[in-house]
Amino acid sequence: MxxxxxxxxxxxxxxxxxxxxxxxxxxxxxxxxxxxxxxxxxxxxxxxxxxxxxxxxxxxxxxxxxxxxxxxxxxxxxxxxxxxxxxxxxxxxxxxxxxxxxxxxxxxxxxxxxxxxxxxxxxxxxxxxxxxxxxxxxxxxxxxxxxxxxxxxxxxxxxxxxxxxxxxxxxxxxxxxxxxxGVVPAPPAPDPALVAGPLPVVHLGEDRVSVAAADRRGLLATVAGCLALHRLEVISADAATVDGRALVQCRVQPRYGLAPDPIALSADLRRAVSGDVSVTQRLRGRALAARGQGAAPRVVWHREAATDAVLLELRAADAAGLLYRVACALDEAGAQVRAARISTLGGDVVDAFYLVGGWPSDADRARIEAAVLAAV
Structure with a gap:
């Protein structure tokens, strides 16, 4: 040099x-x-x-x-x-x-x-x-x-x-x-521990959180909201339904460097997915206070990026609870999220959501897009 x-x-x-x-x-x-x-x-x-x-x-x-x-x-x-x-x-x-x-x-x-x-x-x-x-x-x-x-x-x-x-x-x-x-590797199978035993199932790893519950819409949003309450950032999330069970597996990292108490996190996740505690009420005040500022958010659609889904990409300012709010908005708009990927760079995020189905209608995509932007 x-x-x-x-x-x-x-x-x-x-x-x-x-x-x-x-x-x-x-x-x-x-x-x-x-x-x-x-x-x-x-x-x-x-x-x-x-x-x-x-x-x-x-x-x-x-x-x-x-x-x-x-x-x-x-x-x-x-x-x-x-x-x-x-x-x-x-x-x-x-x-x-x-x-x-x-x-x-x-x-x-x-x-x-x-x-x-x-x-x-x-x-x-x-x-x-x-x-x-x-x-x-x-x-x-x-x-x-x-x-x-x-x-x-x-x-x-x-x-x-x-x-x-x-x-x-x-x-x-x-x-x-x-x-x-010349052969593309097959997708990995779900964690066997999540598809057996009584529900709900909560597994915490070094940087992974896995949850299984009775099949229902909105599990991803519930899990994301609970993780936000414990100041965990979701890096990636995968959702699936296997034998009547809804599965959500997330890769996470602490938002401020300190990992949460695993016992408290596990207990809150179990209560949240069982419906015994309202994530929305607990997160609402914190999310509104922490919403980021910056350029106007933008939604970009990628029709050919996935095998069995259409990709919605959200570009916005980073904020605590953003994944939870957007996942709720997508669920309420009738969109099923198969996977989500969250990329943070400085104060901005690029959140990619894999929505099951082709979503070919311009009107339907406009409705979904409006719901996502309103949630940001």
């Missing part, structure tokens, strides 16, 4: 890489970034050096990390805009055409793995097949995995966490199986 900074101070970098003039000291407006853009790119290349043993082409990993954000500061999506710029740089320094094209692909897809891992249902075969099709081969998959980790480390501590790392690794493993065998 000192050698690079010395070369930059004396103007050598601009001669080697004319694009550097535009990138130098470019500010980052997202609070998760700790460096200016030029320093971020150099840092990403340094961080990528930690993963060179994990890939077939460590030289392409380092160059891809160095160029991955070269499109920042220009109009349009920086991944799309940056791909041809990175390809031109790679060709200029002497890389063969196929390797320069691979550098462009790494830049174009450098957000694919974390975006899919945190915003999509990894058990859905269509999710895995879609990523496998775009990646194309395991060499590129490994390079993207190394680049994702380097990019996050160079961004700042808020850009990465253990749960995000596990999600990305899970996606990489499932995509690798699809690329190696």
């Amino acid at each position: 000192p050698a690079w900074e010395t070369c930059d101070r004396y103007g050598l970098i601009d001669g080697w890489l004319p694009e550097w003039t535009r990138l130098r000291s470019l500010p980052r407006h997202n609070p998760v970034h700790r460096f200016t853009l030029d320093r971020h790119l150099v840092q990403a290349a340094y961080e990528a050096s930690r993963h060179t043993r994990d890939v077939d082409r460590p030289d392409l990993l380092l160059l891809g990390a160095f160029l991955h954000d070269i499109g920042k500061g220009l109009p349009g999506d920086h991944s799309t805009v940056g791909a041809p710029l990175a390809e031109a740089v790679a060709a200029r320094i002497g890389l063969p055409e196929d390797e320069a094209a691979l550098i462009a692909k790494l830049v174009r897809l450098h957000l694919l793995l974390p975006d899919v891992a945190t915003r999509r249902d990894l058990s859905d075969p269509k999710t895995v097949a879609g990523v496998a099709e775009r990646v194309g081969d395991t060499t590129t998959l490994d390079l993207l995995h190394g680049l994702v980790r380097a990019d996050a480390a160079a961004t700042g501590p808020a850009a990465w966490s253990d749960w995000k790392g596990r999600l990305v690794a899970e996606l990489v493993a499932r995509v690798r199986t699809a690329l190696d065998t």
Whole structure:
């Protein structure tokens, strides 16, 4: 790093890489970034050096990390805009055409793995097949995995966490199986402990909460509300019905760093799903006081993103109890949620809800969308 900074101070970098003039000291407006853009790119290349043993082409990993954000500061999506710029740089320094094209692909897809891992249902075969099709081969998959980790480390501590790392690794493993065998892995079976024994069933793990109750609508909302009361953020949620039982399995993390009392949480979950306590009444005051501020919320529909559902994506300011309110709104509007994925970045969230059925009617989608936005 000192050698690079010395070369930059004396103007050598601009001669080697004319694009550097535009990138130098470019500010980052997202609070998760700790460096200016030029320093971020150099840092990403340094961080990528930690993963060179994990890939077939460590030289392409380092160059891809160095160029991955070269499109920042220009109009349009920086991944799309940056791909041809990175390809031109790679060709200029002497890389063969196929390797320069691979550098462009790494830049174009450098957000694919974390975006899919945190915003999509990894058990859905269509999710895995879609990523496998775009990646194309395991060499590129490994390079993207190394680049994702380097990019996050160079961004700042808020850009990465253990749960995000596990999600990305899970996606990489499932995509690798699809690329190696040509067969998309089947969805995992429900936890056997949830489909047997008296109801309700509540299981608490290190970062998972699983609940089974007599089949009824609104179980996801009830569980989400109870978790919010105990200041737990839901990262992902899966809902299913098996043999007359409603199952909800959530991956969670403490909102403020301290885990709740497991005995109290388990007791509240049992009372809530049995109808012995009103989550709505207990959460209402706290949710209204904690609602976030920011840009107007937005709903985006993805019709082809899932095997057996339509995907509703909510982009909004983060707030305590948001998942509970939106899940209630969807339930009251007659939409059945099969899965939910919650991605938080700074003060914003992207919540993805898999709604069972095609929902082809414009009027029905408009009604659902209005209910969701009103709940935010």
